[in-house]
Amino acid sequence: CTHYLFIVVVAVNSTLLTINAGDYIFYTDWAWTSFTVFSISQTLMLAVGATYYLTFTGVPGAATYYGLIMTVYTWVAKGAWFALGYPYDFIVTPIWLPSAMLLDLAYWATKRNKHSLILFGGVLVGMSLPLFNMVNLITVADPLETAFKYPRPTLPPYMTPIEPQVGKFYNSPVALGAGAGAVLAVTFTALGCKLNTW
Numbered sequence: 001c002t003h004y005l006f007i008v009v010v011a012v013n014s015t016l017l018t019i020n021a022g023d024y025i026f027y028t029d030w031a032w033t034s035f036t037v038f039s040i041s042q043t044l045m046l047a048v049g050a051t052y053y054l055t056f057t058g059v060p061g062a063a064t065y066y067g068l069i070m071t072v073y074t075w076v077a078k079g080a081w082f083a084l085g086y087p088y089d090f091i092v093t094p095i096w097l098p099s100a101m102l103l104d105l106a107y108w109a110t111k112r113n114k115h116s117l118i119l120f121g122g123v124l125v126g127m128s129l130p131l132f133n134m135v136n137l138i139t140v141a142d143p144l145e146t147a148f149k150y151p152r153p154t155l156p157p158y159m160t161p162i163e164p165q166v167g168k169f170y171n172s173p174v175a176l177g178a179g180a181g182a183v184l185a186v187t188f189t190a191l192g193c194k195l196n197t198w
Contacts, residue, residue, distance in 0.1 A: 010052065011066055014045040015073035022078070022092035024137075032173040035137070038094075039130040039177030040184060046070070046096050047125050047185045050103055051117065051192025060108035067100030090140055095132040099125045103189075114193050122189035126181030134174045 021042050024034035049070075050063035071093065078091045102124040103117070110116035 010049045011069040014049045015070045018042050018045050019077050022094045035173040036177045040180055042094050043126050043129050043181040043185050044188050047188035048192045050100050051189045052195045055193050055196045060104045063100045063103040067096040070096050095136050098132050099129045102128055118189045122186035123182045126185030127178045130174045130177030
């Protein structure tokens with residue numbers, strides 16, 4: 001029972017740590033740079049927790065369940081932005097579920113082989129997460145206009161965006177996020193497996 005409670009705590013804390021990871025659009029001056037950095041942070045939180053849960057239970061589908069917990073908690077937290085007056089179609093919730101499903105698929109297709117899970121699952125999560133989240137971001141209505149109309153309430157006035165600047169990662173935030181994620185997520189999934197062997 002304690003172990004399962006721990007899994008829920010990990011999922012909740014993963015969500016809390018990534019709660020602002022969908023708010024890259026608020027950082028108007030550096031939106032795409034933020035997207036790249038946040039993609040890596042989201043990959044870390046999903047890969048470590050979901051792999052831990054998956055290898056602990058040994059049941060394919062556990063990673064998807066873990067991603068669902070993160071998603072639901074994020075929906076609840078993003079409701080705060082809606083309550084502050086932001087339009088509903090401007091609130092971005094990071095998409096974890098498809099990547100978590102790929103992690104499950106790698107585990108199931110290789111007959112619960114941990115090494116395949118680490119290598120194949122890690123690469124799949126790292127490469128897919130930025131792609132899904134960019135599709136998510138594209139659906140936001142008039143992001144630049146909305147960012148100026150609704151400046152982030154937690155930012156002091158002198159940090160409110162004045163005009164958009166081109167970040168150094170502007171050209172290919174998805175490629176950079178996916179490239180870094182594909183390498184780092186292998187390490188993240190290995191860490192998730194290691195948590196079960198202490």
